[in-house]
Amino acid sequence: MSIFDYFKNTKKNTASIAKERLQVIVAHERNKRNQPDYLPALQQEILEVIRKYVNIDQEHIDVQLENNGDCSILELNVTLPD
Amino acid sequence: MAKIIVVTSGKGGVGKTTTSAAISSGLAMRGHKTAVIDFDIGLRNLDLIMNCERRVVYDFVNVINGEATLKQALIKDKRCEQLYILPASQTRDKDALTKEGVERVLNELIEHGFEYIICDSPAGIEHGAFMALYFADTAIVVSNPEVSSVRDSDRILGILQSKSRRAEQGLTVKEYLLVTRYNPGRVESGDMLGVDDVQEILSTTLLGVIPDSESVLKASNQGLPIIHDKESDAGQAYADAVARLLGEEVDHRFLSVESKGFFQRLFRRSA
Ligand SMILES: Nc1ncnc2c1ncn2[C@@H]1O[C@H](COP(=O)(O)OP(=O)(O)O)[C@@H](O)[C@H]1O
Ligand SMILES: [Mg+2]
Numbered sequence: 193m194s195i196f197d198y199f200k201n202t203k204k205n206t207a208s209i210a211k212e213r214l215q216v217i218v219a220h221e222r223n224k225r226n227q228p229d230y231l232p233a234l235q236q237e238i239l240e241v242i243r244k245y246v247n248i249d250q251e252h253i254d255v256q257l258e259n260n261g262d263c264s265i266l267e268l269n270v271t272l273p274d
Numbered sequence: 275m276a277k278i279i280v281v282t283s284g285k286g287g288v289g290k291t292t293t294s295a296a297i298s299s300g301l302a303m304r305g306h307k308t309a310v311i312d313f314d315i316g317l318r319n320l321d322l323i324m325n326c327e328r329r330v331v332y333d334f335v336n337v338i339n340g341e342a343t344l345k346q347a348l349i350k351d352k353r354c355e356q357l358y359i360l361p362a363s364q365t366r367d368k369d370a371l372t373k374e375g376v377e378r379v380l381n382e383l384i385e386h387g388f389e390y391i392i393c394d395s396p397a398g399i400e401h402g403a404f405m406a407l408y409f410a411d412t413a414i415v416v417s418n419p420e421v422s423s424v425r426d427s428d429r430i431l432g433i434l435q436s437k438s439r440r441a442e443q444g445l446t447v448k449e450y451l452l453v454t455r456y457n458p459g460r461v462e463s464g465d466m467l468g469v470d471d472v473q474e475i476l477s478t479t480l481l482g483v484i485p486d487s488e489s490v491l492k493a494s495n496q497g498l499p500i501i502h503d504k505e506s507d508a509g510q511a512y513a514d515a516v517a518r519l520l521g522e523e524v525d526h527r528f529l530s531v532e533s534k535g536f537f538q539r540l541f542r543r544s545a
Contacts, residue, residue, distance in 0.1 A: 205464035205465075206464065206465050207461065207464050207465055207466055207467050207468065208464070210467050210471075211467060211471045211475070213421065214425060214475050217425060218424075218428045218475055218476075221425075222428070222432065225432045225436070
């Protein structure tokens with residue numbers, strides 16, 4: 193390995209950072225896209241119910257609908273603060 | 275069977291109009307009767323790239339509104355026997371494009387025997403961009419190897435898959451990815467997304483890779499669709515893309531710095 197390769201490897205490769213960021217955001221947006229329109233409102237109402245008992249924010253709750261062949265799974269993830 | 279092809283991207287300035295001019299010219303050069311429509315209402319530019327700006331009398335909206343016939347509005351290209359341009363309106367508002375109106379014009383073109391209809395989409399995901407893609411059976415999604423362009427391309431793919439006429443009919447739009455303004459040197463130095471990366475993220479068939487090239491600006495200065503510049507790498511890459519669109523198998527070129535001819539490099543260095 194030449195000294196140049198060494199510098200090349202230690203320097204952050206911005207293209208690979210771009211790729212990683214894109215993979216994350218694109219996957220997230222695709223997921224959102226395939227979801228029914230009522231999901232954001234559903235999420236909001238669930239948030240309000242939980243808030244009666246625990247103090248959480250918008251970012252602590254995630255509602256997703258996943259299609260597995262002929263059945264759909266409504267997945268609710270709530271992160272409770274400690 | 276006529277083919278309606280939209281050239282779209284979401285993001286502006288990525289090369290849609292350059293591509294529409296090149297691909298439509300290329301199809302006509304290969305003997306196919308082709309029409310290219312500028313959907314960028316209010317920001318007409320395809321006419322400049324095709325060098326027919328001084329011959330525009332009537333436009334797309336005039337035809338939709340019945341103020342001119344399609345025959346009156348179509349401009350015959352001076353370079354390609356089989357090519358016609360339908361310019362965008364420069365003054366009216368975008369809402370002048372109605373689904374019914376656009377469909378009527380497309381049907382009339384098909385009745386007149388056009389084999390390919392290329393729709394040059396405006397930027398964005400608003401009405402004009404929607405009208406350009408709605409009737410398409412094939413889409414060329416133009417993307418630059420850059421984060422915002424790739425993300426926008428993915429959004430456009432989503433719209434094609436859910437909101438287009440074919441999607442409404444339970445059918446699919448044939449989607450192609452065209453990566454433009456590609457700079458192999460910067461990809462090799464790790465500062466530009468490689469074509470494999472872009473393709474992996476968007477998971478779409480690759481129609482071609484157009485290098486970032488000075489020749490494109492020079493050609494647009496003169497109103498010469500770049501595909502006519504047979505010496506230029508970009509012109510050749512577009513010709514390859516047209517061949518692939520016609521179902522031919524052509525290897526991708528200009529993907530690496532090394533792929534330049536040895537003598538060409540030698541010449542570059544000594545020049
Ligand atoms: N392969 C390329 N190499 C260099 N410049 C390009 C290339 N493709 C497009 N351009 C330039 O980029 C600019 C925007 O191109 P254009 O086709 O008008 O984009 P859009 O229609 O997507 O807004 C123009 O100045 C054009 O000359
Ligand atoms: Mg344009």
